[in-house]
Amino acid sequence: MQIKNEKFDILVQRFGDRIEIDKDLSQYFTLKLHIIADYFFEAKSVEDWREIMSVVDEYDIPYLIIGGGSNIAIFQQRISRLVIQNRFVQKSVEHETEDYIDLKISSGYSMSRLVKETIELGYSGFEYHQGLPGTLGGAIYMNSKWTRPLSYVSDPLLIATVMDQDGATRKETREYFDFSYDYSVLQNTGEIFIDGVFRLMKHDVLDLRKRSEEALLYRKNTQPFGVSTGGCFFQNISEKEREKHNLPTGSAGYLIDSAGLKGKIIGGFQVSEKHANFIVNIGDGTHEDLSELINVVKRTVKEKFDVDLKEEVRII
């Protein structure tokens, strides 16, 4: 049972049964860990976001924001915070010409739905992200990408609504996000990406379908597919580090594979046989199993290559 905390009572007073208590989150994270949240809330609109954030700010309530939960590993059985899941799903046309369309898309939109819908409407910009799990908000926060060809979800972003931790919103242009490898400024500021206007070029539907099918096929051929995983667990190393250690590639998967760890199992977690940077829940893996396997991977790679692997997945 959760620890009684008066701070949280105010949430129940303000939001009634929209605040769920002792919420089982197993289905909310693609790593499928058994986790209970003390308190849980679904934010379905910008007003929901404004209200919940102003309350957590006023009463100093600890919280965790989740989108599709495809890039988060939680190393505890219970989260003593308010977990806010982004369910803000909206799409509208801001502006349209013969060549392009500016779509305003909210952050809770699922990437798979967005990719499919924009392809079928003949709008280019998201087609290479076929198979990317999660929400648009998570993809902006993580600066999610596809590498063949290099294409970021954030590429078509023109202007965004961001929310401060007290619920106040403002507009920011793409430059504000300071996007780079696995990075957006939101990781430093703790602000929330609420929605964005994305410029998508009008393009032949058949060609868009072809691009997305090729990306999906490559994904299926090289990564474990349809399994419980958090995607690539570690970041690739920088070019500078690769040169320093005289390595043929900066790929974290290559380092883990060359350290002999492909297929390594601890409890219910395994280093994928197909792609060594994917950690897969093959049974009823616990957060202890995951934590131990991660430590073994980091330690072995350090011993073999003197490289410190850094997690790409957000660790809570």
Ligand SMILES: Cc1cc2nc3c(=O)[nH]c(=O)nc-3n(C[C@H](O)[C@H](O)[C@H](O)COP(=O)(O)OP(=O)(O)OC[C@H]3O[C@@H](n4cnc5c(N)ncnc54)[C@H](O)[C@@H]3O)c2cc1C
């Ligand atoms: C099978 C698989 C394949 C994957 N393939 C790729 C890939 O090809 N390329 C790639 O880059 N990644 C990949 N990933 C990683 C992951 O899917 C992406 O990073 C994804 O964009 C995360 O979105 P999410 O909604 O699930 O974020 P979550 O995991 O829910 O959250 C990730 C972080 O973002 C924060 N966050 C979420 N929404 C918001 C918001 N609106 N405002 C502010 N912060 C927010 C959360 O607090 C958390 O810190 C893959 C993962 C899996 C499981």
